Amino acid sequence: MSELTTDQIADEMFNLVKEYAGKKRFKASDLTKEIIAKHGDSVNKKDCKAALRVLMDSGRCVYGYAGGSFISLPGEEGAAKQ
Numbered sequence: 001m002s003e004l005t006t007d008q009i010a011d012e013m014f015n016l017v018k019e020y021a022g023k024k025r026f027k028a029s030d031l032t033k034e035i036i037a038k039h040g041d042s043v044n045k046k047d048c049k050a051a052l053r054v055l056m057d058s059g060r061c062v063y064g065y066a067g068g069s070f071i072s073l074p075g076e077e078g079a080a081k082q
Contacts, residue, residue: 003042009035009051014060017071025070028052 004012013031020026026034032048053072055061064072 004039005049006047006050006054007062009043009047010054010058010060012038013048013051013071014055017061017073021073025072027062030073033044 012035013066016034017026028049029053032045035048035051036043036045052061055071056063057060059074061071064070
């Protein structure tokens with residue numbers, strides 16, 4: 001199996017967060033475990049940490065702090081739940 005790039009790992013993490021948005025909150029460690037379980041030895045914690053940084057820096061995901069820290073999609077500005 002070929003090594004995944006940091007951007008590929010970030011894309012997979014983003015897809016997980018997007019798929020479960022509103023249903024499940026992922027901690028950074030939860031996302032790391034999911035990716036490592038899926039790809040085994042081709043991915044390590046350091047790769048996942050770098051991928052999380054890519055997600056945060058790009059603005060595709062943000063850290064939320066409600067009962068602990070978790071990764072989520074950024075909220076829409078000025079949006080109120082209707």
